[in-house]
Amino acid sequence: MGMWWIVLGAVMAGxxxxxxxxxxxxxxxxxxxxxxxxxxxxxxxxxxxxxTVAYSILLVGCCALALIVVNLGLELPAWLWGAGxxxxxxxxxxxxxxxAALYRWxxxxxxxxxxxxxxxxxxxxxxxxxxxxxxxAVPAAVELADAGRLLVGMLPVFVAFYxxxxxxxxxxxxxxxxxxxxxxxxxVPSGAAVQRWxxxxxxxxxLGDVRLLVLPGGIINAFAVGAAPNRRxxxxxxxxxxxxxxxxxxxxxxxxxxxVIRHDTVRLLLASIAGGIAYALVLGQVFxxxxxxxxxxxxxxxxxxxxxxxxxxxxLVSRRIEFGADRLAVDLLGDPxxxxxxxxxxxxxxxxxxxxxxxxxxxxxxxxxxxxxxxT
Numbered sequence: 001m002g003m004w005w006i007v008l009g010a011v012m013a014g015x016x017x018x019x020x021x022x023x024x025x026x027x028x029x030x031x032x033x034x035x036x037x038x039x040x041x042x043x044x045x046x047x048x049x050x051x052t053v054a055y056s057i058l059l060v061g062c063c064a065l066a067l068i069v070v071n072l073g074l075e076l077p078a079w080l081w082g083a084g085x086x087x088x089x090x091x092x093x094x095x096x097x098x099x100a101a102l103y104r105w106x107x108x109x110x111x112x113x114x115x116x117x118x119x120x121x122x123x124x125x126x127x128x129x130x131x132x133x134x135x136x137a138v139p140a141a142v143e144l145a146d147a148g149r150l151l152v153g154m155l156p157v158f159v160a161f162y163x164x165x166x167x168x169x170x171x172x173x174x175x176x177x178x179x180x181x182x183x184x185x186x187x188v189p190s191g192a193a194v195q196r197w198x199x200x201x202x203x204x205x206x207l208g209d210v211r212l213l214v215l216p217g218g219i220i221n222a223f224a225v226g227a228a229p230n231r232r233x234x235x236x237x238x239x240x241x242x243x244x245x246x247x248x249x250x251x252x253x254x255x256x257x258x259x260v261i262r263h264d265t266v267r268l269l270l271a272s273i274a275g276g277i278a279y280a281l282v283l284g285q286v287f288x289x290x291x292x293x294x295x296x297x298x299x300x301x302x303x304x305x306x307x308x309x310x311x312x313x314x315x316l317v318s319r320r321i322e323f324g325a326d327r328l329a330v331d332l333l334g335d336p337x338x339x340x341x342x343x344x345x346x347x348x349x350x351x352x353x354x355x356x357x358x359x360x361x362x363x364x365x366x367x368x369x370x371x372x373x374x375x376t
Contacts, residue, residue, distance in 0.1 A: 336372060
């Protein structure tokens with residue numbers, strides 16, 4: 001009965017949040033100054049509502065599936081339960097992505113969607129990775145528990161499984177072969193020239209192969225992926241690339257190349273593993289609360305711990321990394337102006353105020369201020 005109350009509460013919360021998002025979307029659609037001010041002030045509120053909708057849908061689905069399995073009396077092996085658990089965790093990640101898309105829709109910002117084929121590939125690659133990790137980790141945990149061994153000692157191993165997959169194997173599966181969904185830079189204006197510049201910088205710093213790719217679709221962003229030695233990628237959304245001139249696009253690539261030179265992907269990998277270990281330790285206490293009947297308290301504790309361990313701590317590390325990458329990018333370019341222009345244009349394309357803070361990135365205004373201070 002308790003589970004049904006949780007499902008009912010999730011449905012009610014999701015319905016309320018969805019209705020609120022529709023109201024906000026219609027209000028902002030009027031386009032007056034007051035509505036734009038509301039959009040800026042309610043960014044955090046709308047994002048929280050969007051996450052409520054996404055996680056409510058996920059919770060209802062997981063609870064319904066668990067009830068079906070229990071009512072049918074199915075006895076599933078541990079590896080199959082682990083694979084299902086892994087897919088559930090993957091569902092959380094997809095729900096977060098859906099919440100972000102819903103948030104952008106509610107606040108009348110441009111939609112950022114990659115090409116459909118790439119989205120399908122990403123879902124398959126992420127789902128397979130989470131399922132494989134769960135299928136291996138859960139039986140191992142059961143064996144350790146049956147043997148009476150200290151499971152806490154194995155937490156770093158379990159927690160590190162997917163981050164390592166995410167940083168090393170997943171980029172190769174997504175971008176290892178530039179095909180229909182991700183094009184080499186030679187297929188876009190000035191792309192070949194920027195790739196040659198990247199090759200020269202990579203050779204100077206002994207980075208190995210650093211491939212520049214332009215991702216079809218509506219992505220207004222750029223990122224560096226790959227923690228394995230001698231194999232990394234710099235990915236730029238085609239919508240962003242085509243809106244920038246050659247100096248600005250080179251500046252965007254210089255910032256991502258700075259991440260590669262500074263080994264920032266490895267730093268973020270270690271931060272995510274450390275946060276995951278801390279969260280796993282907290283969950284052990286949360287399960288005790290649930291066993292004692294404190295379901296609401298356990299949910300609140302798990303949410304708070306997840307926000308701190310999986311969000312705030314890695315976010316703080318990422319924000320510091322961004323400032324360092326900006327400084328190195330200016331050194332690579334020899335001129336701070338193109339990077340400042342690119343950051344301002346990025347904010348314009350995303351329809352975001354330059355003073356808007358992000359969890360993992362400082363505001364554009366703060367970054368430009370730091371760049372100009374470094375240049376002087």
